[in-house]
Amino acid sequence: MRTNPPSEGLHAPKGLGKSNATVMESSRGEKMSDITNDAYNVTAEELRQFIERFEHLEAEKKDIADQQKEVMAEAKGRGYDTKVLRKIIALRKRTPDDIAEEEAVLDLYKAALGME
Template sequence: MKDQLTIPVPLPDKHRAADERLEHEIERIERLEEEKRGLSEDIRDVYNDIRAAGYDTKCVRQIVRLRRMKPEDRRQMEAILDVYKNALGLD
């Protein structure tokens, strides 16, 4: 069977607009991903500075996580952690 030539058929305006919107949104995601990479590099640099200043970065990361939590959620997590530590004799 011979290869068939396909002739592009112009899309109706509503499809073209949808395609343009999709392209716009994809480009937006790509820009945001690039910004995210830049921010990740900045955060990594800050942690490197913290390490160079003699701080324990694992502890600093934990503090950042705790500060991000709502106070009630943090209290609940710490209470459960205390129960688990007591059960395992880690106090």
Template sequence: MGGGAVAADELRLLIERAERLEEEKKGIADDIKDVFAEAKSRGYDAKAIRQIMKIRKQKREEYQEEQSILEVYMQALGML
């Protein structure tokens, strides 16, 4: 890398970019909280919605395998 000024400028730009992204991330997190607050105010269960979102991210096979294991464990514990 060139002189110290070039490295310092590049570093400053990288830090500022990361800071802007952190602000955007905070804004998005706030928007997501608002969506869950709205869902709750309409009578939906936020925990269930989060679980559905988690399931939708998984591959179908992974979800089915996870459910099968849960069922086996629950049966073993007399929960089913």
């Protein structure tokens, strides 16, 4: 976790004027920027925690995407068609009724174009 002072780079949420910003000291002697309004009480530390949690999730998302690429590369190396695998994965996420409806419309369009 970063150890920058909590008051660095703090900006008030949209709509809050600079006059509402004050610097306070916590019970541990740390300086905290508090921006207050009737509906808001934002501290730099809380804001930093939200941002760091989001950044951590972004990193996890990238790791998962990399793992998915590795799985597809492995499947391709074993001779599987990854385009078809991706279609099957997408189909498994859908309901049978949704799939049947799409197939019926596809068949109708193909028949209209003389493709059957």
